[in-house]
Amino acid sequence: MTRNEELFARAQKTIPGGVNSPVRAFRSVGGTPRFFTRGEGAHVWDADGRKYIDYVGSWGPLILGHADPDVVAAVQQAAARGLSFGAPTEAEIELAELLVELVPSLDMVRLVSSGTEATMSAIRLARGFTGRDKIIKFEGCYHGHADSLLVKAGSGALTFGNPSSDGVPADVARETLVLDYNAPHALARAFHEHGRDIACVIVEPVAGNMNLVAPRQDFLEAMRKLCDQHGAVLIFDEVMTGFRVGLGSAQGLYGIKPDLSTFGKIVGGGMPLGAFGGRRDIMGKVAPLGPVYQAGTLSGNPLSVAAGLATLRKIRVPGFHEALAAKTRALVDGLQQAARHRGVTFAAQAVGGMFGLYFAPQAPTTYAEVMTADKEAFNRFFHAMLDQGVYLAPSAFEAGFVSAVHGDADLAATIAAAEAVFADLAK
Numbered sequence: 001m002t003r004n005e006e007l008f009a010r011a012q013k014t015i016p017g018g019v020n021s022p023v024r025a026f027r028s029v030g031g032t033p034r035f036f037t038r039g040e041g042a043h044v045w046d047a048d049g050r051k052y053i054d055y056v057g058s059w060g061p062l063i064l065g066h067a068d069p070d071v072v073a074a075v076q077q078a079a080a081r082g083l084s085f086g087a088p089t090e091a092e093i094e095l096a097e098l099l100v101e102l103v104p105s106l107d108m109v110r111l112v113s114s115g116t117e118a119t120m121s122a123i124r125l126a127r128g129f130t131g132r133d134k135i136i137k138f139e140g141c142y143h144g145h146a147d148s149l150l151v152k153a154g155s156g157a158l159t160f161g162n163p164s165s166d167g168v169p170a171d172v173a174r175e176t177l178v179l180d181y182n183a184p185h186a187l188a189r190a191f192h193e194h195g196r197d198i199a200c201v202i203v204e205p206v207a208g209n210m211n212l213v214a215p216r217q218d219f220l221e222a223m224r225k226l227c228d229q230h231g232a233v234l235i236f237d238e239v240m241t242g243f244r245v246g247l248g249s250a251q252g253l254y255g256i257k258p259d260l261s262t263f264g265k266i267v268g269g270g271m272p273l274g275a276f277g278g279r280r281d282i283m284g285k286v287a288p289l290g291p292v293y294q295a296g297t298l299s300g301n302p303l304s305v306a307a308g309l310a311t312l313r314k315i316r317v318p319g320f321h322e323a324l325a326a327k328t329r330a331l332v333d334g335l336q337q338a339a340r341h342r343g344v345t346f347a348a349q350a351v352g353g354m355f356g357l358y359f360a361p362q363a364p365t366t367y368a369e370v371m372t373a374d375k376e377a378f379n380r381f382f383h384a385m386l387d388q389g390v391y392l393a394p395s396a397f398e399a400g401f402v403s404a405v406h407g408d409a410d411l412a413a414t415i416a417a418a419e420a421v422f423a424d425l426a427k
Ligand SMILES: *Cc1c(COP(=O)(O)O)cnc(C)c1O
Pocket: 114, 115, 116, 117, 119, 142, 143, 144, 145, 204, 208, 209, 237, 238, 239, 240, 241, 264, 265, 274
């Protein structure tokens, strides 16, 4: 038994599935999850002492790589001054001010401890602000694990949804309408039929939880227009895309101004932190200013705030995101070329510092297209890459992430490994 296998067997006795978040269990790809002991820069080491080039980056937060010295120092300094106060600190204002400066749609923000908390709170706020109960989300988008958002499409095109998890009341799911991503006409029809009841539309402005699906510009534009026409709140869930696809996030990249936005991942620099914010008139409804209740014992935690501030300050230098995007593009171009060279059906695309890999003739634009990709080929590719020392997300339905410290040598090694794997797959 390897040390990873030993740890996994032991973990399963006291932790459901041996993991504290399901996709970590490797259920989709099979095999034994790697238990990590250390990360530095673009690399991680597992319990058997093997080194990997990491394209997961803790699922997005680690835009500066593992254990960035400035982020670690900021956290250490904050820790030495006290772990938590449950009272305001000056650093929280600095983070709020920085977020408001970097993302023009934000007049005010509230800090929370996870992306789930941010989206859950934003939905409650949209409902409280509009006095309406129904919400719209899109199939394949993930917004955390709050009840209203663990919902899949009902049987008809415009029926309200069904729970996608046991334990979610059917009555809660019925308040959520689930539509196709990148389908502006379906959205227009939904507003035509239900417009007066719809509190908000929540969307991943670049979908990164069904592999990577880039938005059609007219889809985002239709969303903005329909929300305005019908008095609904437009929520961009930028938990993944925030500060990842550009300094102004996806809303900056596509030039659409949402009413509310949610953040997580990069905003906490690898520590538990989320945020929601937006229009002043809407944020004015949040307690204690207004009647929409929202609270958290560890909200604005000093260590998380320190990590977030140190990260955001470091990535706001001119050219940072251009360089990250160029690097990510070089990776996907190289992978595509290697696949073509070996005659493997494969496509890849990048948006800023995130990327998608598809065992399909071209990058998908809809959830249905994502589902037609060759999952078995991905699973074989995943394990073969892991054997070659490249750690990709252990599922065909996740986006990948490049950090600022992935070097040319890392990219070249990844492409060379992929070329060898593609050659095997083609046999
Ligand atoms: C990761 C993610 C969430 C959930 O954030 P957690 O911190 O895991 O609760 C919500 N929305 C999107 C778009 C995400 O990628």
